[in-house]
Amino acid sequence: MTPTPASFAAARSADANDVIAVSGQGDSAQRDRHSGPEDTDRRSRGARRMRPGRRGSGWRNAGWVLVFLLPSAVPLLLFTVIPMLASIWVSLTKWNLISAPTFVAFANYRRLLTDPATLDYFLHTGAYIVGYLPLVYIGGLSLAYVLDKKLVARSFFRAAVFLPVITSWVVVALVWQWLLNPAHGVVNTVLGALGLGQPGWWTDPDWAMPSIILASAWKDLGFVMVIMLAGLQSIPGDVQEAATVDGATGWQRFRRVTWPMLSPSTFFVVVISLINGLQVFDQVFVMTGGGPQGATQVVVGQIYNLTFRYGRAGDAAALSWILFVVILAITAGQLAGQRRWVTHA
Amino acid sequence: MFRAAPHRRITLRRVLLYLALVACAAVMLFPFLWTVVTSITPEGTLANGPTLLVKDPTLNAYRTLFATLPMWRIVVNSFAIAVASVALQLVTGAMAGYAFARLSFRGRSVVFGAYLATLMVPLQVLVVPLFIEMKLLSLQDTYFSLLAPSMASALGVFLLKQAIEAVPRELDEAAVIDGASHLRIFAKVIVPLIKPSLATVAILAFMASWNSFLWPLVVIRSPELMTLPLGLSALHGQYTTAWDVVMAGSVVSIVPIAVVFVLAQRHIVAGLAHTGIK
Structure with missing residues (x-):
């Protein structure tokens, strides 16, 4: 999963409080009371009396605030906030992007929510996540566990696993489409030589989603490994030693000590995978285009089709807001459940 | 106490472990x-x-x-857009981070909250209206439109704000006594001290831009403005x-x-x- 800014959104804001609580650096209210450059400024001017409140610290920095904030505020406003607000309006209209939009209130939402096909897009997206997450998590965790030890050529193995992470989704999808080519692909040739069945992979409605999952897990394995490695390296060594002294076997140490202490990393991987998984598009678009027979049509794929194939921008905007609400609800649910199983060392 | 003998014995376990690793590397590299x-x-x-x-x-x-396809052009486009996006996100992110970490102003937490809120909106929600906006401004199918959504990133602002808050205030104060302005403190004191975080933001921005597909797919038509993922997918279609x-x-x-x-x-x-x- 390529860490797109959006993908970090929930996880980051989820982490925000913890980061602040742990590091103790984010307590801005407290910091403001300390003397910063602006306060030193005030002191140097000496005699001038400053009344606390409105006229005081509030607007004194206005010029500097504008200088430092405008470069980021203008693009964010123009290319994120305004389109976002506009998207709410578009979702309430019927619009083919050519003639003038007509206001239809909640008709788009009503139609989408009562259309059984909408559920299918979400189910396909869910099937992708259900197949993908265990693969990358168990694979990434195992690799991190092994490659955390001192081994010959350790950095080579790490780099090999990581290389697909930096390869773009389109390339990964194309390469896997070729590897899984039913007629001339390497995978089916090997399976045939072994006397095993040769599935139709992305050309077969039953095998299309597994093909996409396989390619996606291959790409993201290294990302999960890096996150889990960082988690492993943050576990203090004496905890492991204490468990060893108490006579814990290797597996017990992992199951009862290491793995629970990795729960923040696990949490991060699960949150990010769900957010990214719900937005899956690139690899589906390239590998199957949603087919065969709509078997792999995912939510974002449908948003794309509605806008650029069927000229139904209003429906597309409404579907994107439904997706947003689902992402938000699932992420909020995870944050609420976080306390039960995530240990904070 | 519990350390293994200096000469590691070649055990069956170890051989199997290496065999598994080699197999794994083969699957990743093949x-x-x-x-x-x-x-x-x-x-x-x-x-x-x-x-x-x-x-x-x-x-x-x-x-x-x-x-x-104009492949050289497409490779250069991909690099140029990625580098421009990195540069812009570093400048806008570090400056905003400084404002949130070091300047006290009314409504600071509200504005910062608004920044974080933009992170919650996935690109998919923005794609349709952003495309329309570009069309209205006659900017679709231009380099600018490719760059527009990645000129500033609230994630970058957040990471750099954290980094700047970790810099001891005493360092700023020393500069203030020397009569330095905020811009000088920012450029001479803060920026050199947050290089690791700047590197992180740069890497995230580079990879996001390099791999970006949905937005270029929507906004770019001319082959000479394509980026690599888009060019490849066009090739695939043909x-x-x-x-x-x-x-x-x-x-x-x-x-x-x-x-x-x-x-x-x-x-x-x-x-x-x-x-x-x-």
């Missing part, structure tokens, strides 16, 4: 090898079944590729069966990023890990 092999296989022999030892290796696929050409295109898009990876591997991995743990 697709790359296969991409290269396919790209030099003569077109007619692809249907004969896969073979690693290509009989008459040829660069024909690359010739077709460069004749079909030549569904010409796998040698598609794989040649894949090689051309993997090589530059692989070089970047080899040169900056340590920073890239550390940068990603940094975002994962707290």
